[in-house]
Amino acid sequence: MKAKCIKLIDSRGNPQEQSAWLTLGKVYHVLEVIQDTHNRWLLRVIGDGTNGVALFRLEQFEIVSPKVPDAWIVAWGAQGGFALTTEAWSQAGFWETYYDKEPSAARSFEEGTRRIVDADP
């Protein structure tokens, strides 16, 4: 799945003309689709520059390739919410270890990303 950035907003929901995370018109591979416990739809993509992987609101994108990668499973959150993600990434605490830069989490991330990108290059 791939999505084109069509809108920039900051963490407060205010429109932006520029962002250090995304570029208007740029197409990103969608690594996860999430509905959080506030019923917001979010896409996880690899942001621009050195900021890295993050979640962005669905309304900031237009889906340009809806292909669902084989690597995705449906994961239901214990506190509510839902995700299309890989099995490894759906394990409790995975993203904490990834953002704390644990090497095993980084390897799992690279492997999952490769499978998702290869499914829709």
Place this chain on the structure above:
Amino acid sequence: MADSAATVAMSDHPGVAWVAALAPIPVAFIPEVSFAVDAAATADSAVNVANGARLSQQLALESANSAFTATGELSEGAISGANEIIPAGQLGNPAIPQGLSKFATDTFASPSGPFQVHFYMNAVSGAVYYGLDYKVIFNSP
């Protein structure tokens, strides 16, 4: 004598003492002005390099400080430029109050290297929570 004065002046100049070994060569052929300028340029370059390094450190420190308020909380700019990284409902730490998401700021420069700050915020209300796991993460592993 002008020639002797010129030779002494060059010989005394730091870094060009070897000019004295050129005694058989008429002093008129020794590019006195050129040496003086080159030596001055070298000194200026060294000062510029030192100033450049100091300025770079100062800018990195100012960038790092811009992420925080005087009380150690995040600046409004750092918060508005941040992005969600773990959504509400998917946090592994049960001590984090429900409804909060984990956020990462934009990358800031610092004298110790680029970093981001991780913090919790209610993505709907915008309320920031500093009670747990508020930390700086350097971009380099």
